[in-house]
Amino acid sequence: MGISDLVARALAEDIGHGDITTQLTIPAGMNGRAVFLAKQAGVVSGLYVAEECFRQVDPTVQFEALRSEGEAFEVGDTLAVATGPAASLLSAERVALNFLQRLCGIAALTHEFVNRISDTQARIVDTRKTTPGLRVLEKAAVRAGGGSNHRFALYDGILLKDNHIAVAGGVSQAVAAARAGAPHTLKIEVEVTNLQELGEALASGADIVLLDNMSLEQLEEAVALGGGRVMLEASGGVNLDTVRDIAQTGVHLISAGALTHSASAIDISLQIAAL
Amino acid sequence: MGISDLVARALAEDIGHGDITTQLTIPAGMNGRAVFLAKQAGVVSGLYVAEECFRQVDPTVQFEALRSEGEAFEVGDTLAVATGPAASLLSAERVALNFLQRLCGIAALTHEFVNRISDTQARIVDTRKTTPGLRVLEKAAVRAGGGSNHRFALYDGILLKDNHIAVAGGVSQAVAAARAGAPHTLKIEVEVTNLQELGEALASGADIVLLDNMSLEQLEEAVALGGGRVMLEASGGVNLDTVRDIAQTGVHLISAGALTHSASAIDISLQIAAL
């Protein structure tokens, strides 16, 4: 589902058979100017979605983004300005803000994680723990915040997790099964929970190993064992307090579901004045 | 957009042309049992959505909810059990959890707000600051947490906000304009920011007054002035620390966008075992 469709559905959800309040109070010919004002510091993501909201409500609205995707902003900064029929600005306001505040929230939280480890080799990556239906936007927000994307979905990556491994009969067997039938364009990632399994993973020829819920000591040993041969990803217990220590173990990737499932919205208001 | 459609889109987003990992490692005939296990305390909302996820991936999966919508749970509680083809359980897992964790998060946060003011007359209500596309689910989660719903959207309520009032030429004029053309089944709510505007609102015959960003003292005066004649709703600066004091001013309703735009996901895991 593309952005245009996402916006169309969100507008239908919020406007439905009509914005009654605006219809009753705003004269048809009146123009207005709407300013997106940051009430909280953050990182820009999703102004392009806000723009699409106004465009769908009324193609005559002019939208000017004053900040770029991924740019940091402070309280009081103006992020964008929309000009056009006042009624259209009012009817699109809430949906545009609902998208923008959430995406800026994800970008800002990702940025915080990234900042904590900026002097290490590790990269912050997202997960599939995204809002149902909004993944393409939320993964873009992670990139805007300086993070990297893990696989997008179940169809574009192979990640053998505990359940797959248990059924296959072990790490080696699971990797072998995957290799036998996988499209040759996909790497094979396997989750391990201890160093013995890591040994199996290395021996089986996995391309990437997910180190799940390991202690810092285990992570260090894992890096010593496999860091030069495969890509190592740490997950579990990752938060702003722990991420730096994890990164310093030498793992290549650190994945955190919180980037998308628990980011708070950034407070942004739309100030509309008649022209 | 009904629940069935929401789930279909979320599954299409996550599974797309196929869950490659599962296809490569899980035998077609193998059955499994999946247990939804709470890793954090919370309040149930959305097990019916999780059930629909499994049903759409595979109608032969049996889903049993062990907790009811709105019921509180503790760490370690089992919320539901699904039984059926192991491959189907694995393919539906992430989407089911993505819905459930978010909705339980909203219900839990709402529950906290409601608990803080349980000995007052005030009710907690939500806003239109919901995730685009998921409003029907998120408003249900607010109810599960003990909150009440404000208008669903722009089409089923009249709320004259600062911009509408400015254009109409004042509170009285805005209420008059609304009353002249509104469907007779809708009440008219108007936002005011000071006591003088409240006076105008009362005089104009508004049915509900939204007291925006007022101090506790102002709220108390507002209640003294209008509490017996109209419904009073407080908004702005509402959080877990402030909500009790606000409620004690005697307002009837307290609305909080945070219920839906900033609730963290509740950690719930799906433990799958082969049968």
Place this chain on the structure above:
Amino acid sequence: MGISDLVARALAEDIGHGDITTQLTIPAGMNGRAVFLAKQAGVVSGLYVAEECFRQVDPTVQFEALRSEGEAFEVGDTLAVATGPAASLLSAERVALNFLQRLCGIAALTHEFVNRISDTQARIVDTRKTTPGLRVLEKAAVRAGGGSNHRFALYDGILLKDNHIAVAGGVSQAVAAARAGAPHTLKIEVEVTNLQELGEALASGADIVLLDNMSLEQLEEAVALGGGRVMLEASGGVNLDTVRDIAQTGVHLISAGALTHSASAIDISLQIAAL
């Protein structure tokens, strides 16, 4: 479903894999001028839909509305002119007329009702007895004819009818149940069929009372009892012959399903000439 989607479906229904007759007989480069000519007097509603029909078939067609929504017209009046490729005009003709004739019919019939009671205080309102799928257009046609809209649908108004009341155990109980859980932005309307029930409705604090199928005498008594305290709506047996007497009883609203379920199409023809 927005107007654009309604028109797209109607065109798909009528044109499908192609307008064979036009393809076989109208040269690609030929331009034409199409005039909407009234063959019957009426009230304009839906020229904006007709315009959308031409626009979707061919964006190069120029459409000029000569009359405004809600304007009365006589036999022989020209309502609009469309200019562009002759083949496009021909392919869009029937669908544009099918919408326009129906909507003008509803507007004209509403106008007749409204005219009969223009010297009373009563307003004519519509019902949910609309053509499935076309409600948004038909309710707009009612407004074009001078009528007012009742609730749009089941989601934006509370109307306790006989069945709800019977189940709840009486008028008082039904109103109480509704008040306990309803969004605070919606008024509560309750249907009564005699004066005793009206008394209950008044006592229970209903906001609006629907007086169903009452005699003129009953309506007068109802107005005497409750007219100053609640809004009163008469329904049942409303037609062009009875509406004036009903209005003169002093009720505030008169609802008539016939406005939308039994209006005849107004005869309008499209006269196309090659340019």
Place this chain on the structure above:
Amino acid sequence: MGISDLVARALAEDIGHGDITTQLTIPAGMNGRAVFLAKQAGVVSGLYVAEECFRQVDPTVQFEALRSEGEAFEVGDTLAVATGPAASLLSAERVALNFLQRLCGIAALTHEFVNRISDTQARIVDTRKTTPGLRVLEKAAVRAGGGSNHRFALYDGILLKDNHIAVAGGVSQAVAAARAGAPHTLKIEVEVTNLQELGEALASGADIVLLDNMSLEQLEEAVALGGGRVMLEASGGVNLDTVRDIAQTGVHLISAGALTHSASAIDISLQIAAL
């Protein structure tokens, strides 16, 4: 668009995010019985659509049609009975009736036309003047009333009308153009307005001739000239008063837009009782 989709859209239009009144007043476990009662005589069409309405709202509702498509009914007759959760019966009621009343209205009106000419050779046929989006249902209602269907749409029939003929340079040229490119499975019908054009149509090898707005005398002459060689269809000025005279001229077909664009709804009520 199939029936299932039409019903889904109509229900979404009317129920949207929820039937609030029913949710507030009808207990979840209560069952009911709903009887479709004719308040006016008519002809059955569309009980299958009403059934689909209940089925989509709640698959556990049992629906029993007591009359068949095309069967006449009198005031007081019971047409169908639905049994199931009372809340489901109430939520589906209006949409089911909106479909049924309209379709029975079309069937009844068609039946009246057909009755007037039952001792002639002529058949009553419909037109493309149907409600946008509901053509498949309305054409079925015409059949239920004893009428026949003309072409369904622009894609399954060739009908050269005045504008096509004018552009092509005359009746003969238009028919020749059509014959040159038409799929060999379609007949060619041409509209004429006088006997000279009829002569051209006969000479050009048209399969069907539409006699538009001719007087009874002209129709008789037309039948004398062409009745044995081509199919003759009369249109224009067809109503219940004129149809018999037109039929007696010997034309094969009489088409009337009024069947679908101006039929009044038949009054049918749904009486629901708790079980």
Place this chain on the structure above:
Amino acid sequence: MGISDLVARALAEDIGHGDITTQLTIPAGMNGRAVFLAKQAGVVSGLYVAEECFRQVDPTVQFEALRSEGEAFEVGDTLAVATGPAASLLSAERVALNFLQRLCGIAALTHEFVNRISDTQARIVDTRKTTPGLRVLEKAAVRAGGGSNHRFALYDGILLKDNHIAVAGGVSQAVAAARAGAPHTLKIEVEVTNLQELGEALASGADIVLLDNMSLEQLEEAVALGGGRVMLEASGGVNLDTVRDIAQTGVHLISAGALTHSASAIDISLQIAAL
């Protein structure tokens, strides 16, 4: 489903959440020029679809068709040129070619059939053996190649095949049943497999007779018997080797499923250069 929708689905299928390769390697501001170069001779069909592909990916791409629908081309010919952002050209390339190569293949194969019988009276017609979902495009490609279209689908033609005849009790009965209820605008075609059935078909007043799998001798006799009275269509065993002999028997139409179900794609490449 219109062309715009077909292209949208095809692009969604191929691009999904993003053209990763292009995003990683093609700078945002770079422009390019893409030339459609024929690597094989053929007949043009579908450049309008290719244009729509580019337009949907990026409305700023300029597309110029250098050949017309139905025009023959040789190896090395340039069919069209597209200019615009290089990334957009690359992302649309494969889908545009997938449509174009298939449609040119159908047009070219049809053209070969048509050429073989150009000095006879017979016409080549297609069948319903088209690619699911692409019928409107493939039938247009047949016309581009000089062929004619048979009925588009089950809804716009009556063709009584062996199974229908068997059930009806014979050719005469089947034709009679069809004539009794068919819309008067459709001809009636009936399939026969021998001359006795042909006799029945002629006697029953069928409009068209499909001669299925007859020998050349049978076809000649069939033409002698019925050629002057009904339209005769030969089918079965039609290929480039046999078509000329079949045409010379004097049948009016020859239908071949191979036109659409077994045409090979024409090799066309897109050569993109940076500007």
Place this chain on the structure above:
Amino acid sequence: MGISDLVARALAEDIGHGDITTQLTIPAGMNGRAVFLAKQAGVVSGLYVAEECFRQVDPTVQFEALRSEGEAFEVGDTLAVATGPAASLLSAERVALNFLQRLCGIAALTHEFVNRISDTQARIVDTRKTTPGLRVLEKAAVRAGGGSNHRFALYDGILLKDNHIAVAGGVSQAVAAARAGAPHTLKIEVEVTNLQELGEALASGADIVLLDNMSLEQLEEAVALGGGRVMLEASGGVNLDTVRDIAQTGVHLISAGALTHSASAIDISLQIAAL
């Protein structure tokens, strides 16, 4: 787009507002038995799609597949049997066959390719040269024929082709750019046309190298140079005559667009008998 949706669209395309012939000739209560009979040898793919066609037209039809996906069949073999209402069997017939014949054709052609190289190490893989909209089915048919799938689309694989390389400034630069930003789960494939470029590809750390249009001698040298270090894929000029020689050079993969863009339909008929 899932299989259910693909089938729904194909049925809508072919049946539209109704299968007129069947409606006119097949009695409602009659049952039949339909046998899928192979008129040509082939390999089964798509019986599950045929089953879905019958199921959607009429859920009461019983469908029994007698052969499995991927199983070879001979002339005269029965592939499946469907039993149910004769009218439903007839209405679904053509769409079911259109899917099945195409998919069996792809499986059969793939099987031929695979057979030619069964004693080598090479695998046959498909391309993105599939029918727009049917890729998921056609890629499954390739697997049924014994082939392997290349990336599904632009979103799940990185393939640097000539144009990407030219823009990036060479093979090394292109691979470096891809590696810098690619999701860590995807391998990087790069196309080369000569051995010098292959050298660059190897040096740059590409995971897979596509050897485009190389002679057998070049392919052998390529294998000697890189076969032990990267995966090598040959493409260009691949047909049933050349594939064996190409495979014997030692390449790992051979890709052929012809598998999907130029496979002929396998002749399968549906023989329906009344029960």
